[in-house]
Amino acid sequence: MQQTIERPGGAAVRIPAGRLLIDGQWRDAIGSGRIAVVDPATEQQIAEIAAATAADVDLAVQAAHRTFESTLWQKMRPLDRGRLLEKLALLIERDAEELARLETLDNGKPYFVSKNVDMRFTVDALRYYGGWSSKMAGEYLTLSPFFDDGGTYRAYTERRPVGVVGGITPWNFPLGQAIQKIAPAIAFGCTVVLKPSEEASLTTLRLGELILEAGIPDGAINIVTGYGHEAGQALVDHSLVRKIAFTGSTVTGQKILAASAVQMKRVTLELGGKSPTIVLADADLDKAIPGAANAIFPNSGQVCTAGSRLFIEASIFDEVSKGVAAIADELKLGSGFDTETQLGPLISARQMERVSGLVASGMEEGAEPLSGGAREDRSGYFYRPTVLTGGRANMRISREEVFGPVVLAMPIHDVRQIKTLANDTVYGLGASIWTKDLNKAHLLASQIDAGTVWINTHNILDTAVPFGGAKLSGIGREFGSEAINAYTETRAVCMRLEAPEFG
Ligand code: NDP
Numbered sequence: 001m002q003q004t005i006e007r008p009g010g011a012a013v014r015i016p017a018g019r020l021l022i023d024g025q026w027r028d029a030i031g032s033g034r035i036a037v038v039d040p041a042t043e044q045q046i047a048e049i050a051a052a053t054a055a056d057v058d059l060a061v062q063a064a065h066r067t068f069e070s071t072l073w074q075k076m077r078p079l080d081r082g083r084l085l086e087k088l089a090l091l092i093e094r095d096a097e098e099l100a101r102l103e104t105l106d107n108g109k110p111y112f113v114s115k116n117v118d119m120r121f122t123v124d125a126l127r128y129y130g131g132w133s134s135k136m137a138g139e140y141l142t143l144s145p146f147f148d149d150g151g152t153y154r155a156y157t158e159r160r161p162v163g164v165v166g167g168i169t170p171w172n173f174p175l176g177q178a179i180q181k182i183a184p185a186i187a188f189g190c191t192v193v194l195k196p197s198e199e200a201s202l203t204t205l206r207l208g209e210l211i212l213e214a215g216i217p218d219g220a221i222n223i224v225t226g227y228g229h230e231a232g233q234a235l236v237d238h239s240l241v242r243k244i245a246f247t248g249s250t251v252t253g254q255k256i257l258a259a260s261a262v263q264m265k266r267v268t269l270e271l272g273g274k275s276p277t278i279v280l281a282d283a284d285l286d287k288a289i290p291g292a293a294n295a296i297f298p299n300s301g302q303v304c305t306a307g308s309r310l311f312i313e314a315s316i317f318d319e320v321s322k323g324v325a326a327i328a329d330e331l332k333l334g335s336g337f338d339t340e341t342q343l344g345p346l347i348s349a350r351q352m353e354r355v356s357g358l359v360a361s362g363m364e365e366g367a368e369p370l371s372g373g374a375r376e377d378r379s380g381y382f383y384r385p386t387v388l389t390g391g392r393a394n395m396r397i398s399r400e401e402v403f404g405p406v407v408l409a410m411p412i413h414d415v416r417q418i419k420t421l422a423n424d425t426v427y428g429l430g431a432s433i434w435t436k437d438l439n440k441a442h443l444l445a446s447q448i449d450a451g452t453v454w455i456n457t458h459n460i461l462d463t464a465v466p467f468g469g470a471k472l473s474g475i476g477r478e479f480g481s482e483a484i485n486a487y488t489e490t491r492a493v494c495m496r497l498e499a500p501e502f503g
Contacts, residue, residue, distance in 0.1 A: 024218025
């Protein structure tokens, strides 16, 4: 049953039915299990979604497999797969305001962010991958056989879709992450079973309605909501799933990698981070100070590339750390439907516990807050943007991913130590360097173990640019031309040619 919820400012948000999309049909979970959906800004339950079990996941995977093997799918022209993605992009554009309201309700982020960041990224990604559908090129190779049997040997390679893809997504950019898995899979000829985070599944369910409206063949994209340890695990373990595309925590990524080894599934893992923001003394501080604040606070710090370790050259340490703290103090927290709100709540009580616990441990170990350091005294999971100083490298707050609006500012006493400081983490996802000297910027960029290094900016993501992590931040790359490796296998076809009349 669908319902509509009213929010401040007259926003009416239609909630999609919390059912599973399997083989083009909406259905309830076989076990009738339900999961409560909580508005993180009010802590009130607003809806329920289905809790899929292994039996539901099996139905979804079987459907995806049937569609993958079908003549319809195998013979579909690549350009027509691209056209399906374009249709979906047009429908999302048409309903962008409705989808943005739903994202704000479910995830808590401000409406202007849902509309101008999440929806735009989603539509851009669909268009970007739509273009790739017709560009699955191979190579033509000349061979050098070590015998002469009168034949001429040649080979060509072609890209083949891996098959059924299991997409598992987190709650920080729910719709964007769903498209990040679906769009390349469809572009490169795979079919998909998607398991969104149980914390934020509503826009993915609304996307399911648009998938049907776009005329995407039944079974090509299936959506199973449910718990990670049950539905997610069943997807990872299913023998017909050939690839897992996962974004989430490093711990879950490690479990998925281990489980995937049994069937030698392909995996791409986009995991956690502890990204450094490095401000050198020659930086333009009018840009670097808001830049460092913007590296950590947007989306309430729930961004995998958030700049949560802020390294500042000692001569400008006070000016930069106090500048970032002053910005933090000014940020207005509140309902994402309030037009003045700049930061929404954390996603859940569990995330609040994690962020509060890590900050408390940092303070017990000697870190001091220049701003924030506590949750707001109100209902909703609102945590004050926090700048800590006095931290040391061996503290939990310096080493563990917080995934909240919390940054630890540390001085750089010797620039020759920057490489060591920046790389002193198990993660390697992002980093930014703030300086006017491009020599320093590029030489330093080459020394940092990170999938992405930004210069005089942070968190600029574009589907044209490969994205992924080094070390415990993940395996493989999404986006850009590298996405083709993630969703296809290379097949080599080798041939012997012989026609004496042609030599
Ligand atoms: P998880 O990694 O547990 O969740 C991410 C996704 O994986 C969700 O869909 C989850 O389902 C699913 N999942 C969980 N366990 C399994 C499993 N055994 N097999 C298959 N799928 C599974 O992240 P959390 O939501 O628990 O967040 C914890 C921490 O992870 C955060 O504090 C943050 O540090 C990090 N994180 C990083 C993200 C990133 O973008 N890199 C995004 C989100 C979190 P369900 O939600 O239903 O359990």
